[in-house]
Amino acid sequence: MKVIFLGTPDFGIPALQAIMEHHQLLACVCQPDKVGTRGRTEFCAVKKFALQHNIPLYQFEKVSRDGVQILKDLAPDIMVTAAYGQILSQEVIDIAPYGIINIHGSLLPELRGAAPIQYAVLLGLEKTGVTILNTVRKVDAGPTIVKKSLDILPFETNGQLFERLSVLGAEAVIEALDLIEKGQAVYTEQDEEQATFTGKITAEQERIDWSKSSTDIINLVRALNPSPIAWTTWQGKRLKIHELRPCDLQFDGVPGQVVLCTKKQLAVMCGDNKAVYITVLQAENSKCMPTTAFLCGKRIEVGTILGE
RNA sequence: CGCGGGGUAGAGCAGUCUGGUAGCUCAUCGGGCUCAUAACCCGAAGGUCAUGUGGUUCAAAUCCCAUCCCCGCAA
Numbered sequence: 133m134k135v136i137f138l139g140t141p142d143f144g145i146p147a148l149q150a151i152m153e154h155h156q157l158l159a160c161v162c163q164p165d166k167v168g169t170r171g172r173t174e175f176c177a178v179k180k181f182a183l184q185h186n187i188p189l190y191q192f193e194k195v196s197r198d199g200v201q202i203l204k205d206l207a208p209d210i211m212v213t214a215a216y217g218q219i220l221s222q223e224v225i226d227i228a229p230y231g232i233i234n235i236h237g238s239l240l241p242e243l244r245g246a247a248p249i250q251y252a253v254l255l256g257l258e259k260t261g262v263t264i265l266n267t268v269r270k271v272d273a274g275p276t277i278v279k280k281s282l283d284i285l286p287f288e289t290n291g292q293l294f295e296r297l298s299v300l301g302a303e304a305v306i307e308a309l310d311l312i313e314k315g316q317a318v319y320t321e322q323d324e325e326q327a328t329f330t331g332k333i334t335a336e337q338e339r340i341d342w343s344k345s346s347t348d349i350i351n352l353v354r355a356l357n358p359s360p361i362a363w364t365t366w367q368g369k370r371l372k373i374h375e376l377r378p379c380d381l382q383f384d385g386v387p388g389q390v391v392l393c394t395k396k397q398l399a400v401m402c403g404d405n406k407a408v409y410i411t412v413l414q415a416e417n418s419k420c421m422p423t424t425a426f427l428c429g430k431r432i433e434v435g436t437i438l439g440e
Numbered sequence: 441c442g443c444g445g446g447g448u449a450g451a452g453c454a455g456u457c458u459g460g461u462a463g464c465u466c467a468u469c470g471g472g473c474u475c476a477u478a479a480c481c482c483g484a485a486g487g488u489c490a491u492g493u494g495g496u497u498c499a500a501a502u503c504c505c506a507u508c509c510c511c512g513c514a515a
Contacts, residue, residue, distance in 0.1 A: 169512095169515090369512090396466090414511090417512050419510075424451090428466045430453070
């Protein structure tokens with residue numbers, strides 16, 4: 133089929149690759165370039181891919197306003213979205229005969245919205261997946277075509293899960309496209325009663341609240357890895373926490389208090405009276421490093437309370 | 441030209457303000473202690489102090505200038 137792909141970050145790349153191999157990829161659409169860190173602008177993953185493979189690329193400020201006629205002229209059979217980042221108007225949805233299908237990183241109707249994968253980790257779920265659904269005006273609410281699930285590993289980070297789901301998403305989207313092409317696709321309406329919604333992670337959520345349970349804190353840390361990274365403070369400066377592990381030793385202390393600091397280990401008390409080992413961290417202006425390396429140059433005295 | 445921090449041994453840091461023999465903690469290697477050890481003790485190796493073989497100076501890791509790279513914040 134003739135496909136137009138709309139997506140921006142890494143998530144859609146495996147799917148994009150697969151579509152390019154199995155179908156006729158007419159063009160890619162991604163968000164406009166953003167000013168990156170420290171003034172530099174960096175192209176998004178989809179733009180890099182398109183440039184590298186000589187695929188026509190469009191970056192509309194608002195696709196619903198600027199892109200309708202252009203995309204219509206390309207005469208696609210179907211359009212595929214994967215973390216594109218713009219809400220689509222009915223006009224856009226109606227461009228292709230088969231409409232638009234979206235690759236969503238959860239088992240819908242659970243975890244609709246902007247950050248399904250992060251929330252799957254944040255909530256400590258043991259299972260999630262990808263859903264291919266038909267796009268309708270309401271976000272992630274259209275009928276589903278293909279669902280694939282997988283188990284979330286015990287200490288898996290958002291980044292690791294993200295990568296696995298993006299590969300699974302590629303399988304699923306090809307399956308869906310084939311079904312649609314053969315006229316065998318079954319569109320299943322979602323159960324609205326079961327729907328849950330995820331908003332974007334806010335800056336306030338990134339700060340670790342040590343009074344929460346060790347499990348919640350560990351889940352937060354892995355949900356925010358590799359970006360934007362959960363943090364606390366030490367000596368008035370930010371201390372990013374990249375990775376935590378549960379600690380079975382018993383200590384007395386208040387939430388946020390450093391209860392163990394040796395040459396190799398650093399443990400902090402949480403709200404449920406359990407401690408966690410900090411295993412990978414990053415001080416301000418410094419690189420991310422294992423705690424063992426950090427402790428070679430600096431020590432945090434036992435009794436210090438983080439996050440104040 | 442958004443604001444700021446940094447580049448010193450394989451790793452993480454101190455030393456820079458106040459120029460004057462290159463330090464610390466890990467890791468590595470050798471030896472010792474121990475029932476044993478990721479613990480402890482003794483010793484060794486390992487650095488043109490990011491680059492310009494730039495400027496100032498009797499003397500530069502340290503002061504001045506330029507360049508490259510890394511990082512935090514803000515967007």
